[in-house]
Amino acid sequence: MSEKELRRSMAVLPIGTVMKLTSLTARQIRYYEKNELVFPNRSEGNRRLFSLNDIDRLLEIKDFLADGLNIADIKRVFKEREQKLQNDLSDTQMRRLLRDELLQTGRLSDDPGPVFPIKRV
DNA sequence: GTTCTGACA
């Protein structure tokens, strides 16, 4: 994971800040959490701590709601998105394996030049 | 002063 991604996933924002950044009420934010649309961390004192990713997530929820989707719909959207992410991951893994196979077989050198189109991952 | 949970005139 890159540093950038790590920072985006750092949960450090209290709900008050999130309210200002998203224009959502604490009531709404807590409601979305109860419905498993967002998963903020908790501090020792049981206070919610949000990350920048959580902010984006809440902003998306806001847009989807404005488009007429209900909680169940939004849940599916996020669910399918993660499913796709999983597929893409296994896809790059598979390509890596295939590339390594070809390297060991000697069909591919470190600098093969223009042989045939194999997209390197 | 801020946030949490539960409840509802």
Next chain:
DNA sequence: TGTCAGAA
């Protein structure tokens, strides 16, 4: 979804 109570 707003808002109030009682606690942390």
